[in-house]
Amino acid sequence: xxxxxxxxxxxxxxxxxxxxxxxxxxxxxxxxxxxxxxxxxxxxxxxxxxxxxxxxxxxxxxxxxxxxxxxxxxxxxx
Amino acid sequence: xxxxxxxxxxxxxxxxxxxxxxxxxxxxxxxxxxxxxxxxxxxxxxxxxxxxxxxxxxxxxxxxxxxxxxxxxxxxxx
Numbered sequence: 001x002x003x004x005x006x007x008x009x010x011x012x013x014x015x016x017x018x019x020x021x022x023x024x025x026x027x028x029x030x031x032x033x034x035x036x037x038x039x040x041x042x043x044x045x046x047x048x049x050x051x052x053x054x055x056x057x058x059x060x061x062x063x064x065x066x067x068x069x070x071x072x073x074x075x076x077x078x
Numbered sequence: 079x080x081x082x083x084x085x086x087x088x089x090x091x092x093x094x095x096x097x098x099x100x101x102x103x104x105x106x107x108x109x110x111x112x113x114x115x116x117x118x119x120x121x122x123x124x125x126x127x128x129x130x131x132x133x134x135x136x137x138x139x140x141x142x143x144x145x146x147x148x149x150x151x152x153x154x155x156x
Contacts, residue, residue, distance in 0.1 A: 001114060014113070014137065023132045025125060026115045034112035034147075035092070036079060037104045047103060054101045059092065069112075069154045076147045076154055 001032035006064050035059055036073075043072035079110035084142050113137055114151075121150035 002008050008030050015029040037051050048070055055067035080086050086108050093107040115129050126148055133145035 001112065018115075018132055018136055021136055023128060023136070025117055025128055026132070027118050028116035030114040030116075032112045032114075034079065034110045036108040036110075037096075038106035038108075039103055040105050050101060050103055054096055054104070058096055058099055058101070071154050076149050 001030055001066055001068050003064055003066050032065065033059070048072065079108055079144055079146050081142055081144050110143065111137070126150065 002011075011028065011030040014031060015026060018024075018026050018029065035055070037054065039047055052067060052070045055070060056062060060067055080089075089106065089108040092109060093104060096102075096104050096107065113133070115132065117125055130145055130148045133148065134140060138145055
């Protein structure tokens, strides 16, 4: 996700649109990238660590983005 | 996230790059959008339902995208 200190005009535009369309309960919106990394076999701690490392080294720009929410599918409601 | 049946050349390119850069444990990659919706107060079931509805009606293209993983921040490891 964009680092908190980074200006997010896209997020601001989406927040305004949500409010106009009747979703007034959201005070702010931030938009970023989401990756699903498929593995053969179990999602072990090592796999999660490798996913975080791939996120930090390859899938994001560390200058403006933070890697957040690295988790196995079953840890989160679908 | 892109629907499973939708061709995801971006995801394929990222998967190939990960493999070249030594992250061989990932069999596939899919890339989509992630939104953080900020609310004042608690994240109730009603708020999560509104977030899913906003995702389905405003934040995604229902023809090619599915809304997945609607959750409160504290439900997932940081």
